[in-house]
Amino acid sequence: MGGGHHDTLLKDPAIEEWVWMRQNTHRYFKVNRRTAPTLIAMGLVVPAITFYFASATQGLTTIEPKTKKAWAEAYAERK
Template identity: 30%
Template sequence: MQPTFRSMAADKYGILRADPAIIKWANMNANRHKYFRWTRRTAWITFAYVVLVPGLLGTAGYMTEGKWNMRGKRRGDMISDF
């Protein structure tokens, strides 16, 4: 008789047991849109990620456009053009 391999989460039939906490989390995650509400906190987080962060990154990129040239530089050369 050959010994059968069973993992720690398997029952006597070799099928993995379902963890109720993981199932509850998966259902909540799949139905998150049903329970969402606009609050001051969610509005601020949405504004920050949709407007504020891209605006700051775009402004920083626009302000530093063309200030540094990394191509063909050697040790001791200045990277700023002006």
């Protein structure tokens, strides 16, 4: 910054290759014994646990406005 024409960006080939591989992971991904447990956990177990806790806690809390009237009723009375 501020060095005039002497500001050049040096590119490391190893970093450039890592960035390219990271952006193109879909080309090299394969389902095998190593990746299958992660796929099952993220695709089935995590959603199942989330659904279980969501359904188990449904209806346990009530969300009510702090005012006695809803904001729409209060707005209608002002007019």
